[in-house]
Amino acid sequence: MYKIIQKKALNPTVTLMEVDAPLVARKAEPGQFIILRASEDGERIPLTIAGYDREKGTVTIIFQIVGGATETLNALNEGDFIHDFVGPLGKATETEGLKKVAVVGGGVGCAIAYPVAKKLHDIGVEVHSIVGFRNEDLIILEDEFKAVSDKYVLMTDDGSAGEKGLVTNALEKLIESGEEYDEVITIGPLIMMKFVVGVTKKYNVKTVVSMNPIMVDGTGMCGGCRLTVGGQTKFACVDGPDFDGFEVDFDEAMARSATYKPFEQKAREEACNLLKMEVK
């Protein structure tokens, strides 16, 4: 059992939790993830590590309330316990040898992009953060990003904050204006990462994507999270979740992520009615 030390709503649908998990905190690195089960009869869901405190022995997760499992998790409060919490899983994001990087985050993906940006900043890399949200109300981690970024560009779909438009518009503008990145690291919805890769391919800028397929065990024993990368089948939980964006078959990944849509829809409808209005 893993105690919730802190719980904070970052926006109406995104929650931060700091969880007592000393063994995970000891080893966690940006880019890695955990698998949790909120309750004894719960589903196993993967969530990326958004932060950790090795001395306190805590791990921070940030999640968007999108369905039954995340609603159950969000119903827990400070002092409550998460039934199972295992990690750190997957490979850490590679940062060696980088000098200038654009970190492109979308929505709740920014929670995963932030620790990567912070680590890059801490080891002396020039970081340009481009973050995108649907509207002003959904913005998360703005101050945190600003503190670790040499350049911070905020985009909203409706223009209610920052600039109006998509992260891809901002990225293309920066590249066009002469910014030369060693690498672009992008984390967000599949469709966003696909379009980011569309832009960077044009300019031949190496791009790392953080994939988020359906997972069960997260240790390489089932292959539920498999992807086609460079024509080869890879398991995102052990070979990733980071991959070369130019090589990933995004259309296949998007089709696979819809496998349980009807089931998820049903689970969501059955789950807490209070939250339903906010989950779009």
Place this chain on the structure above:
Amino acid sequence: MPNMSLEKNKMPSQEPDVRNKNFDEVALGYTAEMAIDEANRCLHCKHRPCVSGCPVQVDIPEFIEEVKNGRFEEAYQIISRSSSLPAVCGRVCPQESQCEQKCVRGIKGEPVAIGRLERFVADYHNANFKDAPVKPASNGHKVAIIGSGPSGLACAGDLAKKGYDVTIYEALHLAGGVLAYGIPEFRLPKSIVQKEIDGLKALGVKVETNVVIGKTISIDELKDEFGYETVFIGSGAGLPKFMNIPGENLNGVYSANEFLTRINLMKAYLGDSKTPIMRPKSAVIVGGGNVAMDAARCAKRLGADVTIVYRRTKEELPARAEEVEHAEEEGIKFAFLNNPVEVIGENGWVKSVKCQQMELSEPDESGRRRPVAVEGAFNEIECDCMIMSIGTSPNPLIKSTTEGLDTQKWGGIIADEETGLTSREGVYAGGDAVTGAATVILAMGAGKAAAKAMDEYMQNRAK
């Protein structure tokens, strides 16, 4: 006077057409009368060939003698001297190629039903004796076991009985390994697995779930920082193989591991489960082993029309004859001499499987008839779900995070056959992690052998 009937006492079972719609246990077990009657078929041979057929050498004629006299708890005590999981092994051991294969009664007629008697005795004990076993006094040595499958449980049990401070580390949220996630409820009720694990806990064994050795903690840290004197690796062979044919990543295509984990570990077959599983209309299972039979019978119970596709013929099926028979009775079809070459999809979902027709060639040096393609002959089987059950191999995680641990090319850990000692001092290994996918009882035997060697090593060091 012994019972000279040529046939075993039949196992009471659920009717095929009833059981293929539920996940309750198929075999219902002997009554006391049936068990005593069956025990009377044993001739008590002096040379005890049955014992040599058992990988952990249970004193079979001795325990059967107690069953004859209705002394079931005494029979249990005899079995548990050698076996840590009798209720499990009585159910899932392939007795026809082990103890029962050597039984003298099998020369003319059927052998004594040793497995069914073992199961009866273990179930009797579990139903009637609730007292916790006496916890042995601690000898001060610490042992870490990686993996809570059959080999780890057997190793832990033997060492705990000797007073070692044993901790099992398990990556999943529930202990049992393949007994928990792989073998379905209808063959091995999970409550039985839990009882065996609770028994070990009563002996003082600690079980730490949610710890992935190689990620959360490395083997070197277990030894250097956590103070474990010896480590046993029983991490199994849980990495699924795929065929690498086009269309294999279409929706509806599962590894047997994923399909069975969702069903058994996550209980996705229950209507109110939080973990989803597809309820297929028609499923194709690829492979012919016990795992393929389990996956097929699960798919059937979810309501699917099921076909097992195998590239050889019925004679070569690696699954137990009893499992094949059960599958057939439950209405599962077989397409022999078919080898999938492509998965055909529609809107991202599997629609059919294209199979190459095969024929068997002359036996090769291993004596096995190799399947070869019949030029130009193909077969298409429609389905909305496909389950790949063509084997598993050891997970590379431990190998890649443990310096100096030698492994075979295919990933198996290299360990001494007698002792389980690996290339690292104080680190032992056994079960599928060493041999590749094999049986529950062989894994248990390896766990026991390693426990013996670990005990000797630690006692010698202490001197």
